Amino acid sequence: MSRMMCPRGTDDLLPEALPALDHVFAAFHRTMDTFGYREIRTPMFEETALFVRSLGDESDVVSKEMFSVQRGDTNVTFRPEGTAPVVRAYLQHNLDKTRAFQKFWYGGPMFRFERPQAGRSRQFYQLGVEALGSHSPLLDSEVVLLAHRAFAAMGLRNYRVHCNSIGDAEDRTTFRLVLRAYFQPLLQQRCDDCQRRFERNVFRMLDCKVPQCQATNKAAPQFLDHLRPASRARFDESLAVLQAFDVPIIVDPGIVRGFDYYTHLVFEVRCPDLGARDAICGGGRYDGLIEQMGGPSLGAVGFAIGVTPTLLALEIQKHPAIAPRENFAAVFVAPIGDSERTAALRLCQQLRDQGIPCDTDYEQKSLKAQFKSADKRGVKVMLVLGPDEVQNGRVQVRALHLGQDHQLALDSELAAHVRQLLATTKTAP
């Protein structure tokens, strides 16, 4: 079968699926407004060098997951994540010099060339925030609180925020030595991946999922115990704030994060209902990034929500806003025969002009068939036009959801009547 299909790892969002996406975006947007974050939109693709510089050419994303396009001597990449583009825009427009501290949110598709699986695709949607230009520990807490409130606004239940601190560059240098010293004699017992991680990124050995590795991880030194007092105090301060706001926190030494630019607070939101891939949000502080990208030494903190897994979680939890919805026009004008077709179109348009979503028949269906299909599409009000109605300047109005019939005049009052019928809900008998 050689039918055309959308490329592997992509999905068509059909009309009935979009209300779910809208629900998540709208809840996020509302939350951002109340916290004073403003939306920013950057291009879908950037110069490849931007991501190489921010993520590091050692990272998996850069080394094997980028959607890149070479055109003449320019090489661009469809954005695999949202942080680097926002920081780039911030610096490009000299915001660091005019109003250094700014809070942004963004949302939209991201692209990574990887093997699709449950809750993960090659084009996926992220909603994220970036609070740029401040080192304040208060912001660390605010950002986590913000993620929590956003999920709450979406109606998600049963999730936990896993938090950890990985200190600053100095803490990490120290801890790297401590970890290497600990793992060196145990290296024989570790899996192949950990053998590689020992040199490349020791920290990742801490969240290895292989059972034999987890055994030696239990007694492994923890970041939190090797932070300098100032770093440790800052983490404790953040935790205290979050506990005061009843955020479901779990301190989890296994949270290490993949990208190089993270510092101090790192966190992940997980929803156990999802099974193997349970992370729905990841973020933290990344104090080195702005400077790394050619800007001044300013702090930054943010997170990104994976919309796809979030929708999956809401679906599993049977959230009503996620169910597929047929969003057809609520009013339908049904001409009985061909002679009423023009009048029907005119009436239909008249209601549309009044802001009432309205549709009519285009296929010369029988009246019965029009009723049947209208019922299936969730139409609430049917307006029937036959020869008699047209001649008398009247229309038959049937409220399908109420089971009521009315005869109404085709005058300026009609729209108001229809509007009223739409607003009426069926009362229990």
Added chain:
RNA sequence: GUGGCUGUAGCUCAGUUGGUUAGAGCAUCAGAUUGUGGUUCUGAGGGUCGCGGGUUCAAAUCCCGUCAGUCACCCCA
């Protein structure tokens, strides 16, 4: 990139140890004394059984390949 599972109608699936014109439910469309929905009844359309090759008198069924989907690993939202 690695591994497991799965490909039969628009959807969910039957299809007996290989054996005639491949079935059901739902969905779609049309009817049930000719201007009215949801229930019910009747009927219709719709499939080169993912694709290619092989074994056989005979393949949806067995074998090989390939493509696609899916789940998991690596990594990550």
